[in-house]
Amino acid sequence: MRDATLAPAAPVGVPARRSPRGLGQLCRTETVLFLREPAAMFFTMVFPLVLLLFVGVAYTGSDDSGTRYIDLYVPQIVATIAVNLGVLGVAINIAECRESGVLRRYRLAPVPMWWFWLSQVIVGVMMFAVSAVILLGIVSAVYGVRLDHPVSFAAVTLLGLAVSFAIGVLLGNLRMPLRSIQIAGTGVFFVMFLGSGAALPRDAFPDWLRLITAVNPMSPIVDASTDAYLGRSLSPHLVVGLGLLVVFTVVLVEVARRMSHRELDR
Amino acid sequence: MTAVLVVDDLRKSYPGRTVLDGVTLRVHEGETIGLVGPNGAGKTTLLECVEGIRRADSGSVTIAGVTASAASAVFHLTFGAQLQESSLPNRLRVGEAMRLFAAFYDEPWDIDDLLERIDLREQRRTMYGKLSGGQKRRLTLALALLGRPPMVLLDEPTTGLDPHARLELWGVLERLTSGRTAILLATHDMHEAQERCDRIYVLDQARMVADGPVSRLLDEAGLVTKIRLPHRPWMDEVLRAVPGWTASRVVAATHYAYGGAAFAGDAAAALRQHLTARSDEHGTPQLLAGITTGPADLEDLYLIRTGRQYA
DSSP states (O other), X not given: OOOGGGSOOOOSSSOOOBOTHHHHHHHHHHHHHHHTOHHHHIIIIIHHHHHHHHHHHHOOSBOTXXXXXXXXXHHHHHHHHHHIIIIIIIXXXXXXXXXXXXXXXXXXXXXXXXXXXXXXXXXXXXXXXXXHHHHHHHHHHHTOOOOSOHHHHHHHHHHHHHHHHHHHHHHHTSSSOHHHHHHHHHHHHHHHHHTTTSSSOGGGSOHHHHHHHTTSTHHHHHHHHHHHHHTOOOOXXXXXXXXXXXXXXXXXXXXXXXXXXXXXXX | OOEEEEEEEEEEEETTEEEEEEEEXXXXXXXXXXXXXXTTSSHHHHHHHHHTSSOOSEEEEEETTEETTSOHHHHTTSEEEEOSSOOOOTTOBHHHHXXXXXXXXXXXXXXXXXXXXXXXXXXTTSBGGGSOXXXXXXXXXXXXXXXXXXXXXXXXXXXXXOHHHHHHHHHHHHHHSXXXXXXXXXXXXXXXXXXXXXXXXXXXXXXXXXXXXXXXXXXHTTOSEEEEEEOOTTHHHHHHTSTTEEEEEEETTEEEEEEOHHXXXXXXXXXXXXXXXXXXXXXXXXXXXXXXXXEOOHHHHHHHHSOOOOO
16 A cells, blocks of 8 residues: 655645647658658659669650659659558558557557547648659759649649549558458559559550549549659649549548447447 | 546446446446446446546436536546547647647647656657557546546556556656545556555456455455465365354465455464365365465455456
């Protein structure tokens, strides 16, 4: 039993107040943790540059319409960064936090749980922006950046990031072991990467494969961001595709939110 | 005394299995309360329902006047908890973890002072994954106490720790809590519970089967004295003739006989007399040499009340 005379005074009945500084500190901590994760750093910062190196060396010419191959590939590499961050990075981070008990520790903190999710989004957007700026900087120095409609390009790539994050959050909340989430995430990544035109142009696919890959959530992102990068106007069917993607993202986030909430009913 | 934690008629069940069946408990200001029970009795579920990280089917939980149904972030200001299964990111440094969790409060404990008190000042830049088991427990305990909560919930905080680390953890807890802080401790360590706790709740098969100070519980159950002797099939019959005998349990051919105050005095002598008669009859004089007598403790109460025996 405790000896009260040895113990320092701690108030009883009047708990400390919650501080709003916590969200900023949470973002700082998540940023530091991201920077210390070698795999996350490689796939976000290095992998896009490796892709650029291969594309830049292999495709130096232009297509029949006179568009440089490098200008076709830059938006696709940017889309790849988004898929990497969301489908692999977010899913694995959430699954790891859930399995190791880190999420439970955050649940006990005197802050709303959405602070944790928001910090993930803020750090993800920040890392995406840094990676994209580095990529565009190098492209600009070596080849020259085209980027004819920067606002549209930014909006479409951010939508791509949102879709990837939503898929990542959903995957991360599946009641499966971390290893299974890693395998599932890698599978989804390659389907989205290869089947969206980010690796190979979908125009080169046979009709049946082009039809199937049209429902790949990243297909309209890759098509629309390429159009925005090259200064083409978006076709109506692409605008509809992007609209449906917004709805799809909202639905995924809601499903993930409910799955996360169900954790309480275990 | 003011009740800091009030749990009323808490119920939780899963398909085909009731985990908590109308559990009620109180923890008052300055009390350290032990929660004991066999594996699967519902201790962790009870703590998690109290902490708000598991939803109860019905019942109510109030800590320091704030009900669990309030906004969870506000409710979580009322207590600090050390979970059985929780962790921190392996690449997070000790100092960073302290700064992160301190930022959640307006007036947290001073980090340098707290690191000093938990003896982790030297490890300030060490990553969580590199800490020893005892250091991890001390750190997570300190994080639970950063906001100086009126209530502390501990789920098997010393399990797996060596005796040194165990003592250090209790030392930290004593240094970081005042005589007014209420503590609810779920544990499998009966000696720790008996030594540290003012009162005990025994949870078994989803219900509270006993609660009160250990000495009173032992007295009420007639478990004051324990006599240990080699078991024979006729032992119960002999013991029933000994004044004050209340209960027995048999583990691996050893018979543990318990009795109340009346059993304490001449019971051993009376038992020897009875056994001498039976021993002569059955030719087992070595029985007498195997008798030892001592006080019963919480572990005995636990084993009798929960119907479990040592493996």
